Amino acid sequence: MTSILPLELDDVSFEAGGKRLIKDFTCRLDAGPRTVILGANGAGKSLLLRLCHGLIRPTAGHIRWQGVDPGAKQGMVFQRPVMLRRSVAANVDYGLRLRGVPRRERAAIVDDMLGRTGLRRLADRPARVLSFGEQQKLALARVWALKPEVLFLDEPTASLDPAATHAVEELIDAMHREGTRIVMTTHDLGQAKRIANEVMFIHRGRLLERAPAVRFFECPENDLAQAFVRGELLWWRLGKDRQKISKPN
Amino acid sequence: MTDLSDAFRAAFALIAGLDPALAEIVLLSLQVSLGAVAVATLIGMPVGAAMALFRFPGRAALLVLLNALMGLPPVVVGLIVYLALSRAGPLGVFGLLFTPTAMIIAQVILVTPIIAALTRQVIEDLWVEYEEQLRSLGAGPARAVPSLLWDGRFALLTSVLAGFGRASAEVGAVMIVGGNIDHVTRVMTTAIALETSKGDLALALGLGVILMTLALGVNAAAYLTKEWAQRRYG
Amino acid sequence: MTTTTKRSNPTARAVAWRALLVAAALTLAAVGAPSGLAADKFITVASTTSTQNSGLYDYMLPIFTKKIGIEVRVVAVGTGQAIKLAEKGDADVLFVHHKPSELKFVEAGFGVKRTDVMYNDFVIVGPKKDPAGIKGMKKAAAALAKVAAAKAPFASRGDNSGTNKAELALWQKANVDPKKASGTWYRETGSGMGATLNTAVGMNAYALTDRATWLKFKNRGDLEIVVEGDDVLFNQYGIILVNPNKHGHVKVDLGQKFIDWVIGAEGQAVIAAYKIGGEPAFFANAPKGGS
Numbered sequence: 001m002t003s004i005l006p007l008e009l010d011d012v013s014f015e016a017g018g019k020r021l022i023k024d025f026t027c028r029l030d031a032g033p034r035t036v037i038l039g040a041n042g043a044g045k046s047l048l049l050r051l052c053h054g055l056i057r058p059t060a061g062h063i064r065w066q067g068v069d070p071g072a073k074q075g076m077v078f079q080r081p082v083m084l085r086r087s088v089a090a091n092v093d094y095g096l097r098l099r100g101v102p103r104r105e106r107a108a109i110v111d112d113m114l115g116r117t118g119l120r121r122l123a124d125r126p127a128r129v130l131s132f133g134e135q136q137k138l139a140l141a142r143v144w145a146l147k148p149e150v151l152f153l154d155e156p157t158a159s160l161d162p163a164a165t166h167a168v169e170e171l172i173d174a175m176h177r178e179g180t181r182i183v184m185t186t187h188d189l190g191q192a193k194r195i196a197n198e199v200m201f202i203h204r205g206r207l208l209e210r211a212p213a214v215r216f217f218e219c220p221e222n223d224l225a226q227a228f229v230r231g232e233l234l235w236w237r238l239g240k241d242r243q244k245i246s247k248p249n
Numbered sequence: 250m251t252d253l254s255d256a257f258r259a260a261f262a263l264i265a266g267l268d269p270a271l272a273e274i275v276l277l278s279l280q281v282s283l284g285a286v287a288v289a290t291l292i293g294m295p296v297g298a299a300m301a302l303f304r305f306p307g308r309a310a311l312l313v314l315l316n317a318l319m320g321l322p323p324v325v326v327g328l329i330v331y332l333a334l335s336r337a338g339p340l341g342v343f344g345l346l347f348t349p350t351a352m353i354i355a356q357v358i359l360v361t362p363i364i365a366a367l368t369r370q371v372i373e374d375l376w377v378e379y380e381e382q383l384r385s386l387g388a389g390p391a392r393a394v395p396s397l398l399w400d401g402r403f404a405l406l407t408s409v410l411a412g413f414g415r416a417s418a419e420v421g422a423v424m425i426v427g428g429n430i431d432h433v434t435r436v437m438t439t440a441i442a443l444e445t446s447k448g449d450l451a452l453a454l455g456l457g458v459i460l461m462t463l464a465l466g467v468n469a470a471a472y473l474t475k476e477w478a479q480r481r482y483g
Numbered sequence: 484m485t486t487t488t489k490r491s492n493p494t495a496r497a498v499a500w501r502a503l504l505v506a507a508a509l510t511l512a513a514v515g516a517p518s519g520l521a522a523d524k525f526i527t528v529a530s531t532t533s534t535q536n537s538g539l540y541d542y543m544l545p546i547f548t549k550k551i552g553i554e555v556r557v558v559a560v561g562t563g564q565a566i567k568l569a570e571k572g573d574a575d576v577l578f579v580h581h582k583p584s585e586l587k588f589v590e591a592g593f594g595v596k597r598t599d600v601m602y603n604d605f606v607i608v609g610p611k612k613d614p615a616g617i618k619g620m621k622k623a624a625a626a627l628a629k630v631a632a633a634k635a636p637f638a639s640r641g642d643n644s645g646t647n648k649a650e651l652a653l654w655q656k657a658n659v660d661p662k663k664a665s666g667t668w669y670r671e672t673g674s675g676m677g678a679t680l681n682t683a684v685g686m687n688a689y690a691l692t693d694r695a696t697w698l699k700f701k702n703r704g705d706l707e708i709v710v711e712g713d714d715v716l717f718n719q720y721g722i723i724l725v726n727p728n729k730h731g732h733v734k735v736d737l738g739q740k741f742i743d744w745v746i747g748a749e750g751q752a753v754i755a756a757y758k759i760g761g762e763p764a765f766f767a768n769a770p771k772g773g774s
Binding site: 335336337338341344346347428429430431433443445446447448449450451 | 527532535536540541556557558559560570571572573674675676677678680681684699700701702703730732
Binding site: 050053055071072074075076078081082084085086094095098099126142143146 | 378379381382384385386387388392396399400402479481
């Protein structure tokens with residue numbers, strides 16, 4: 001089974017509404033580490049993820065996967081999970097059905113996934129009545145069942161309480177241990193510190209720094225990264241005379 | 250309002266007496282309307298879903314046309330179908346005029362735009378909600394159609410009921426293409442028209458009461474089914 | 484590069500197809516069942532709402548079907564529409580009551596032959612208060628002239644039916660052109676007899692109607708018969724077989740059997756026996772000895 005990694009982004013830009021939201025992004029993602037894409041809100045993290053996952057196309061530059069059928073080997077978990085109007089088990093079953101997995105196998109996989117995510121007792125409940133935390137766990141179960149090689153997560157715990165956040169982070173860790181490449185976005189420094197093996201710091205659509213996690217949090221090179229790690233709110237924009245103006249993006 | 254109390258009395262008398270003529274008329278009405286709605290759903294839902302999910306040249310014009318067709322006057326549709334099915338017309342060889350089949354055809358033409366337009370709206374809204382997630386799981390718009398139709402089933406049921414309401418309530422089209430022939434093409438609405446023209450207003454109203462009860466029954470059944478299914482499946 | 488996977492998905496598609504087949508089967512059953520596939524011996528008769536509303540068919544046809552074994556499907560519309568129906572070949576037999584139109588129908592080759600069947604008469608009904616003062620008059624045309632003079636409301640069918648044409652002939656005889664007053668005291672409903680009577684009752688207006696419809700009419704309101712008995716109010720019914728040369732599919736044998744029965748001794752006796760409220764509604768007058 002050929003791998004779809006490494007993923008190469010080559011001078012990728014994305015423009016919408018006359019504005020460039022992702023600018024000249026170049027990077028390469030190999031197999032292995034848990035990558036956290038860090039940045040303030042509006043930095044372009046979600047856009048970047050969607051570009052990589054193929055939900056939107058770049059206006060310039062190239063995105064290259066390896067191997068055949070890269071789409072089938074990726075998954076994505078969104079900040080707000082979208083549950084199908086059916087039972088919990090049926091939601092997990094859905095992706096497997098799409099890929100033509102035979103019924104008996106599907107039942108086994110669904111059961112396994114529900115067990116791992118602690119949702120087995122909710123298997124027949126309508127997915128929409130679950131709490132946010134449970135829904136996000138279901139979203140993970142749903143995508144885990146497909147055994148993706150790469151998993152993109154877009155601020156998956158932004159709306160969750162600490163207990164649910166912890167549960168989700170454990171699941172992400174479990175998936176990583178079983179071989180899934182994790183690429184996750186967050187604006188939460190604490191979460192980034194807990195999860196990241198490497199950090200890509202984005203600001204206003206540009207990749208400003210990429211480094212192994214320990215080094216990044218201890219001594220980031222980029223000044224904006226430094227400000228961010230210090231906990232500052234990156235609200236400003238540098239005017240012509242290098243003064244901080246409060247004009248938003 | 251003696252007419253109204255006479256009407257209720259007439260209605261109860263008919264039902265209590267298990268009037269066989271009434272039973273025949275009610276059965277035919279249900280066959281025609283339900284049959285028309287079934288066919289209209291088979292045609293209208295895929296068309297509506299396609300319009301919601303795919304962009305193609307002329308889509309905007311089709312959209313406007315579809316919404317406009319919802320207001321087709323039944324009597325005009327009846328006239329056009331009559332001219333088509335008449336022996337002197339293009340489809341005359343089939344000898345379908347003055348049969349329940351002709352009535353179903355006319356009602357299919359009336360009901361399909363409603364179901365298509367409402368389905369389009371439902372599917373479009375659902376796709377906005379689901380698109381990213383479904384694409385991520387590997388389902389583009391084409392593969393997603395059955396899932397969208399299933400997930401939107403409650404709203405789509407409402408559109409089917411709207412279609413049924415239109416079909417069971419109309420009289421203009423079925424009168425022209427059916428001919429209101431006793432025991433053959435007489436349905437509730439044409440029977441009401443006939444009794445009205447005979448001046449038997451109490452009986453006409455009584456039949457009207459029964460017709461409305463039928464419509465209530467169908468809608469109540471649909472509502473209860475929806476409630477039960479919602480509790481079970483969400 | 485896209486992420487949409489195009490894998491074959493036999494299970495979902497199979498389910499979808501199965502559902503479609505079931506739905507199609509149900510639909511065909513619904514459509515096929517009531518289309519009267521059982522009744523193969525039937526004829527279609529184009530007739531008028533007046534005849535239908537008199538109840539004659541409800542009385543006469545079951546007797547015929549029982550005796551001869553042919554189902555008779557009556558499409559009751561206005562005379563003009565009935566004739567049009569027959570011209571287009573959508574009926575096998577034409578049974579209306581306006582001799583001039585019927586003769587034209589046969590002359591133009593749409594019908595085989597016209598035969599008298601029965602007659603009844605028209606009556607003028609009006610409000611009990613009788614604003615035009617025509618109650619009891621013996622001459623219909625004169626009565627209508629008084630209605631016009633008094634500008635009393637009059638409800639006309641205005642639908643090109645036999646009754647309507649008879650009414651217009653009366654106005655002509657009275658030297659009045661009511662169409663000039665259309666929309667004022669002369670109201671053209673463009674409807675069948677029953678609907679027009681409903682309107683007349685609602686407006687407390689005069690109207691011309693055939694006696695049988697009136698006898699059966701249940702919504703009389705404040706109206707009663709004010710003029711009757713004039714010879715010109717005579718209303719003759721005729722029956723015609725649609726010409727198979729014009730429309731090859733016409734059921735000639737079955738249609739002729741129906742006509743023969745109607746104008747024969749048995750049918751005529753049945754017509755004569757039909758009563759509304761104890762009074763005969765029609766007078767059978769087919770020529771003796773068949774046609």
